Amino acid sequence: MDGRDLVRSVKAVGSVGAAQGLRIVRAAWRRRRADAAGLPPRGAERARVPGVLECAEPGPGGGTLRFSRSELRVTVTVSGAVFWGWDGAGPEPSYALAGRCPEPDPRAVLEPDKDGGWRVVAERMTVVVSRQGAIEVRTPGGVTLRRDLPPRWWEPAGGGTARWRQRSEVPADARFFGLGGRACGPRLRDGAYRLWNTDPGRPFGPGDDPLYITMPVHLVVADAGTHLVFHDTTWDGTVLLREGEEGAGSGHDRGGMCELRMDGGPLRCWVVVGSPSRVLLGWASLTGAPALPPVWALGHHHARWGFGSEQEVRRIVAGYQERGLPLDAVHLATDHHEEHRVFTVDPDRFPKLPQLAEDLRRDGIRLVSVVGAAVQAEPGDAVYDSGTAGDAFVRDASGRLVRGVGWPGETVFPDFTDARVRRWWGRQYEERLAQGFSGFWHDMNEPTSFAAFGETTLPRSARHSLEGRGGDHREAHNVYGLGMARAGYEGLAGPAPGQRPFVFSRSGWVGMQRYGGAWSGGVATGWPGLRASLSLVMGLGLCGVPYSGPDVGGYDGRPSPELYLRWFQLAAYLPLFRTHAGPEAGRREPWEFGTQVLEYARVALLERRRLLPYFVTLAHLARRTGAPYVRPLWWAAPEDRALRDCEDAFLLGDCLLVAPVLQPGTERRVVRLPRGRWYDTATERAYEGPGRVLVDAPLSRIPVFARAGAVIPVRGDDGGLELEVWAPARGRTGRGLVVRDAGDGWEEAEIERYTSRRAGRRVVVERSGEGGGAEPPCSVRVRGLGAE
Secondary structure, three states: OOHHHHHHHHHHHHHHOHHHHHHHHHHHHHHHHHHHHHHHOOOOOEEOOOOOOEHHHHHHHHEEEEEEEEEEEEEEOOOOOEEEEOOOOOOOOOOOOOOOOOOOOOOOOOEHHHHEEEEEOOOOEEEEOOOOEEEEEEOOOOOOOEEEEOOEEEEEEOOOOOEEEEEEOOOOOOOEEEEEEEEEEEOOOOEEEEOOOEEEEOOOOOOOOOOEEEEEEEEEEEEEEEEEEEOOOOOOOOEEEEEOOOOOOOHHHHHHEEEEEEEEOOEEEEEEEEOOOHHHHHHHHHHOOOOOOOOOHHHHEEEEEEEEEEEEHHHHHHHHHHHHOOOOEEOOOOOHHHHHHOOOOOOOOOHOOOOHHHHHHHHHOOOEEEEEEEEEEEOOOOOHHHHOOOOEOOOOOOOOOOOOOOEEEEEEEEEEOHHHHHHHHHHHHHHHHHHHEEEEEEEEEOOOOOOOOOOOOOOEEEEEEEOOOOEEEEHHHHHHHHHHHHHHHHHHOOOOOOOOOOOEEEEOOHHHEEEEEEEOOOOOOOOHHHHHHHHHHHHHOOOOOOOOOOOEEEOOOOOOOHHHHHHHHHHOOOOOEEEEEOOOOOOOOOHHHHHHHHHHHHHHHHHHHHHHHHHHHHHHHHHHHHOOOOOOOOOOOOOHHHOOOOOOOEOOOOOEOOOOOOOOOOEEEEEEEEEEEEEEEEOOOEEEEEEEEEOOOOOOOOEEEEEEEOOOEEOOOOOOOEEEEOOOOOOEEEEEEEEEEOOOOOOOEEEEEEEEEEEEEEEEEEEOOOOOOOOOOOOEEEHHHHHH
């Protein structure tokens, strides 16, 4: 027995109470015993590399290259992405891919290269394979974007899963982004980043890693071009990053490095090259279009663990209404359940929940329910009884139910890697719909099981279906939340076919955007937590998850009025705009922070309501193109090195640049502008980029800029659609897109395209169409002319 674990066990009992403390101590020891008995010892290992290239066989989109100790399959697809897999690995089966794998590109040709290697030549790239198994991806002009060195495997002498390592080289000027939801960044600096979805067990800040959503996908932005890399394996692993160094003209540049070390799974890789917009379009075509949220989900959400009762919910809603503050959704946390049991309602505190939901809906407010992954392991619980009858829960290597600990006490866990179980779980949401809920917030789905020591999740030896292939938690862990999101989304589509499901999740994996969005989880209250909030949203967007947002104010502490307001102002420009806090954090309603904060928060709320048509348009564009709502400044100009290093501002679509205040006491701040003319939306003063400008950032607002020529759909004073047009520079034109959405349903909305141009002192706005320019069918307001 480890003495430190014994000490942790004693502390656990004292920190959470005797009953729950004993449960988490027993759970930790059960997990250790299960893995000791259920996981094979690694024992001696032997290393292997591909060896020497012996022959090549052409195939659709590329071909197969055989080495003395391995083989490599290379395929360029019609979408322009390239796939390669070692040791016979193909693109499927895969949790990441949406539907069928894209067809090979018949124009791609396998041909000999110099020094005995081979290359696949395609329209958007050339893939060169050396005699030892190194793989280079080059632009059509021959510039190297990345070079993967020959991989190395470590295979157990007695058979079993092989570990492997893949090291890659990138240009010296390259910058790394992505890897899921990371609190540091959005630019990922030198360091190790683990690929294992993890509940940190405490509020987190920029120094904490890993967190709830990790993904083996990252973008590399360099002068040579932008590319995305995805290693399609769900196992635990670590990514080591090292940025390059340029030799300041001496010619002695040191390139950047990325090294992936995985505990198992196939060694297979996808690479997509092109402009950032083309890369994310290709990524969406591979992994699936993002789910389209209903319009109300793009408004303001209010949540708190500890509403306590139906009366408290009504009191808070009345507070918003009395003060004229927009509110679109109220979220109920696990304390609205009966003894924290999923798919239940406490009859004493919420005796008339369907009536509450109906009353709120009449006022335009939806009710959202938390749904946890764990089920109370107690006969008599309806979900436990039906799941047990259907053999829905995860078992260990001996066939016994895996038991953990959650808020309800001792729990069991559905196996979301089994299609049959997903269908069963999806049917449980009918109870939530009957209670009047319109949306669902998935929590604790890493999955989390409280433990006094060790990992707070299921035993790695726990058995999973993995779509009938069979395997253990080492392979299933990272996709557990993804499977739960799929179960909920597909389960909701049946009983409410005319409504778009609204699901967002704390955990997930590549492809989770097909079923909804994400939120930050328990970000720490404090200015570092505020900065981490922006990093998480930007990083997830670049990994294909465009809809996400943080807990405004942080989860755990009591923010100062200034911090709360600055967080609120940032979140008003993020896709998921939600205030939320834990049970000890106090109230988070805007009026709880004083009269001044209330009035400035009102300004942010009204601006979000005014911009709602723009957010609706961005949501539809994300679904069709994969482009995130929130984009780094380098999105439109990746060749601008200064923009690659800018982490304190972002683009909201193509039209707006938002520069949040991320430090206390700030009344003015420096903003880096991309090239072109930009208008301060508060003063309408024009600035020319590229460059840095010093602008006012009073407590009443954060700096927001509009691109010259932008045509932005907004809500007019009469509640109807209005086009806000920012005057283009002389001799230049502008543009904008509008997508009108009735609010729900599956009808494919039309994209309206508008252009703006100067005609003397006037600005002309026209709707593009087959018959040429036409007047817009709504009111137009031109701004920015006064700047001249």
